[in-house]
Amino acid sequence: MPVDLSVSEVRDELQRAAGKEAIGSGQSATRLLGQMFHEVFADLCGKDPLRSGIRVVVDAAPDRDAGQQRLLSHTYHALVGPRLTRHQPLLQETTRQVLVFWEAIQHLTRWLTDLVWTALDATKEGLQTWEEIAALFTVDEKLTRELRQPDWSDSVRLVGITDALIRIPRTSRFCTIELKLGAGRPLMDLAQVALYRLLAAGQVPSSADSALALLHFAPTLAETLITATEVATVEPRLLALLGKMAGVATPPKAPSAATRPEPRKEPKAEPLPATRGNRTPAKPEPRKTAKNPAANVEVLRRSPARSVPEAAFTSAAMPATQSASHPPKNRPLGAAPPAVEPTPSPPREDPRKEAVATTPAGGSTSAAAPTSATAPLVTSTSATAPPASASAPAASERYAELGQKLVRAFREYGSPVDLLGEPAVGPRFLRFEARLGRGVTFDQIARRTKEIGLKAGIPKDPIISRYEGHLRIEVERPDPQTVPFASILPALGERDPLRGSALVPIGVDVAGTLRTADLASPINAHLLVAGTTGSGKTEWLRMAIAGLLHANTPETLRLVLIDPKLAAFTDLKRSPYLWTKRGLWTPGSGSDVDEVLDDLSAEMERRYQLFEAEGVDDLARYIEKTRKPLARIVCFCDEYFALISQDRQIRKRIEAQIFLLGAKARASGIHLVIATQQPSRQVIQGALNANMPCRVGLMTQSAIESRMLLDVPGAERLTGYGDLLYKDVGDPVRLQAPYLSPEERARLFKPS
Numbered sequence: 001m002p003v004d005l006s007v008s009e010v011r012d013e014l015q016r017a018a019g020k021e022a023i024g025s026g027q028s029a030t031r032l033l034g035q036m037f038h039e040v041f042a043d044l045c046g047k048d049p050l051r052s053g054i055r056v057v058v059d060a061a062p063d064r065d066a067g068q069q070r071l072l073s074h075t076y077h078a079l080v081g082p083r084l085t086r087h088q089p090l091l092q093e094t095t096r097q098v099l100v101f102w103e104a105i106q107h108l109t110r111w112l113t114d115l116v117w118t119a120l121d122a123t124k125e126g127l128q129t130w131e132e133i134a135a136l137f138t139v140d141e142k143l144t145r146e147l148r149q150p151d152w153s154d155s156v157r158l159v160g161i162t163d164a165l166i167r168i169p170r171t172s173r174f175c176t177i178e179l180k181l182g183a184g185r186p187l188m189d190l191a192q193v194a195l196y197r198l199l200a201a202g203q204v205p206s207s208a209d210s211a212l213a214l215l216h217f218a219p220t221l222a223e224t225l226i227t228a229t230e231v232a233t234v235e236p237r238l239l240a241l242l243g244k245m246a247g248v249a250t251p252p253k254a255p256s257a258a259t260r261p262e263p264r265k266e267p268k269a270e271p272l273p274a275t276r277g278n279r280t281p282a283k284p285e286p287r288k289t290a291k292n293p294a295a296n297v298e299v300l301r302r303s304p305a306r307s308v309p310e311a312a313f314t315s316a317a318m319p320a321t322q323s324a325s326h327p328p329k330n331r332p333l334g335a336a337p338p339a340v341e342p343t344p345s346p347p348r349e350d351p352r353k354e355a356v357a358t359t360p361a362g363g364s365t366s367a368a369a370p371t372s373a374t375a376p377l378v379t380s381t382s383a384t385a386p387p388a389s390a391s392a393p394a395a396s397e398r399y400a401e402l403g404q405k406l407v408r409a410f411r412e413y414g415s416p417v418d419l420l421g422e423p424a425v426g427p428r429f430l431r432f433e434a435r436l437g438r439g440v441t442f443d444q445i446a447r448r449t450k451e452i453g454l455k456a457g458i459p460k461d462p463i464i465s466r467y468e469g470h471l472r473i474e475v476e477r478p479d480p481q482t483v484p485f486a487s488i489l490p491a492l493g494e495r496d497p498l499r500g501s502a503l504v505p506i507g508v509d510v511a512g513t514l515r516t517a518d519l520a521s522p523i524n525a526h527l528l529v530a531g532t533t534g535s536g537k538t539e540w541l542r543m544a545i546a547g548l549l550h551a552n553t554p555e556t557l558r559l560v561l562i563d564p565k566l567a568a569f570t571d572l573k574r575s576p577y578l579w580t581k582r583g584l585w586t587p588g589s590g591s592d593v594d595e596v597l598d599d600l601s602a603e604m605e606r607r608y609q610l611f612e613a614e615g616v617d618d619l620a621r622y623i624e625k626t627r628k629p630l631a632r633i634v635c636f637c638d639e640y641f642a643l644i645s646q647d648r649q650i651r652k653r654i655e656a657q658i659f660l661l662g663a664k665a666r667a668s669g670i671h672l673v674i675a676t677q678q679p680s681r682q683v684i685q686g687a688l689n690a691n692m693p694c695r696v697g698l699m700t701q702s703a704i705e706s707r708m709l710l711d712v713p714g715a716e717r718l719t720g721y722g723d724l725l726y727k728d729v730g731d732p733v734r735l736q737a738p739y740l741s742p743e744e745r746a747r748l749f750k751p752s
Contacts, residue, residue, distance in 0.1 A: 093666065137164055509734075540698065604664060658688065
């Protein structure tokens with residue numbers, strides 16, 4: 001069976017190998033603005049007459065200048081303005097990036113006007129309507145190609161989505177368009193061109209005579225047209241990289257003793273430079289290589305050097321340990337390679353009774369041993385993996401049988417689907433990808449989720465969504481696993497005694513990678529957490545706190561804990577991490593909770609006065625300039641609804657302070673993590689909804705609550721025990737929260 005690789009995985013590997021040298025010098029833009037830019041482009045080139053920019057330009061003919069002006073006005077009022085208004089809370093601290101975004105939009109409208117007029121001039125005898133010109137554009141085209149090489153043990157299926165394909169009128173040629181919001185990455189552009197040419201060559205006619213255009217829209221428009229001939233020398237090295245990533249390349253045979261070259265004397269390595277905050281660099285894991293890696297390097301050296309970054313291809317193409325994002329052929333897609341064989345827990349019991357080690361997000365099962373007072377608080381227990389369990393094939397057969405049950409259930413209800421490969425295996429769910437049968441619509445599938453779940457014998461209704469042109473069907477795993485908290489510690493990094501860490505662990509994705517929220521980012525500055533009883537909400541809060549404690553000292557982190565239930569944070573009541581003024585609030589502590597928030601607001605203003613005196617505008621720059629730590633303050637509230645449901649006047653004061661802190665506190669290093677059991681309209685609307693775009697949705701009671709929290713249903717179908725949906729930019733991502741055992745919690749939270 002072919003091994004699937006996505007273009008994004010290959011691009012990430014090239015970027016990792018190329019390092020900082022591959023990064024261009026353009027202005028940065030947030031992920032949200034990049035997503036908005038691509039959405040606006042798709043609307044302008046699409047076939048919806050109310051959104052189409054092509055229609056606006058054609059309707060203005062023969063006045064070209066008027067067409068460009070009308071297009072700019074249409075783009076702002078119909079497409080850009082509504083998006084900026086909808087995402088205003090996320091963008092209120094990114095003024096510079098928004099200006100770069102708007103400059104790029106202006107370049108885009110001029111470019112599209114020129115392109116439409118070029119099409120009109122070239123086809124005066126043919127294309128006359130805007131619909132005919134719009135038909136030349138195919139936006140978000142999914143391309144798939146199966147690649148084979150003589151030295152591969154299996155084929156590789158490369159999958160990617162190009163921003164647009166433009167057909168050249170009256171010919172079979174085409175141009176592939178890739179958009180970049182920002183300046184180029186010169187060392188990476190040609191590699192990406194070769195990647196898309198490999199894709200298109202197997203699917204689009206006459207691709208060998210076609211071209212790819214790279215359009216960088218900020219700070220100035222830079223359009224680069226690259227022909228097939230220019231990338232021909234890159235493709236052999238790119239194919240070598242794909243084979244290594246997929247695990248199908250056959251290692252070269254070691255030379256015999258008679259032909260083995262003399263070993264080359266390596267130069268003495270220079271000492272590593274000190275890392276940020278004068279931390280000692282972590283000792284790298286030994287790198288697994290093929291028997292003769294020098295042969296691969298020599299092949300690359302013989303290739304022309306003008307086309308692609310030598311360092312990127314040399315490093316990336318070397319045989320290395322399999323990464324979690326590039327699954328080899330002999331395991332389910334998306335499943336991380338286990339470092340310690342997981343032991344299945346009973347399907348319907350709480351699997352947290354016994355923590356089971358899974359693949360750590362950092363790629364290692366052990367952390368560095370503590371060497372100083374600022375060493376990590378907890379280390380993993382083992383770095384040695386026992387032999388693989390004989391139950392693995394049986395589990396794969398069980399998953400395949402479940403997939404066939406789903407196929408039969410869909411067919412019985414008149415909505416046939418075809419599964420695409422093996423399922424991705426997450427800690428608590430299986431993800432099947434499928435293609436709709438002929439004549440079947442997504443709405444038909446979505447309406448049948450309850451019946452499909454019952455027919456297939458699944459305890460919880462499946463979660464069905466669209467993804468890259470096909471279906472994703474997520475069902476509860478029959479043998480759920482626990483992700484131990486210790487397994488994520490390598491991904492959280494070491495302590496920085498000056499700057500600390502603003503990373504909050506959220507959960508582990510289906511590839512075994514830890515997802516974190518960076519509190520220093522405007523999008524992730526404050527978190528809203530919701531989940532019903534049994535969803536794991538309080539355990540998630542404790543896990544998030546433990547992650548912050550692991551990567552900080554009391555000089556870089558302080559906690560404010562609000563515990564209306566008197567049960568969530570009792571282990572921390574004597575912690576040195578508590579804020580000295582008001583560290584732990586509980587009912588009956590002698591003050592109202594709004595006074596705690598008042599104190600945080602006063603601290604925020606005091607910090608801004610410090611920043612003004614130093615001529616800086618945020619916590620990071622203040623620390624860099626003064627070289628003195630100033631603790632980040634994170635306020636955790638376990639049950640928000642209990643605070644606002646008693647007294648109307650207290651609720652008004654609480655909401656006023658939350659609105660103020662949510663709008664202003666990020667730059668001062670003060671953050672809110674607020675949790676509630678009831679994400680209803682009465683609770684979320686107002687201060688929380690306006691200032692907390694980063695959401696963690698554990699299992700909810702209804703689809704309505706899921707929509708209130710995440711803007712989409714699905715959280716009501718989660719399985720509990722830390723199974724969650726995480727949303728910051730774009731669609732929610734399903735993750736599994738690591739489990740912090742009582743023993744680990746006692747060790748981490750104990751007074752020093």
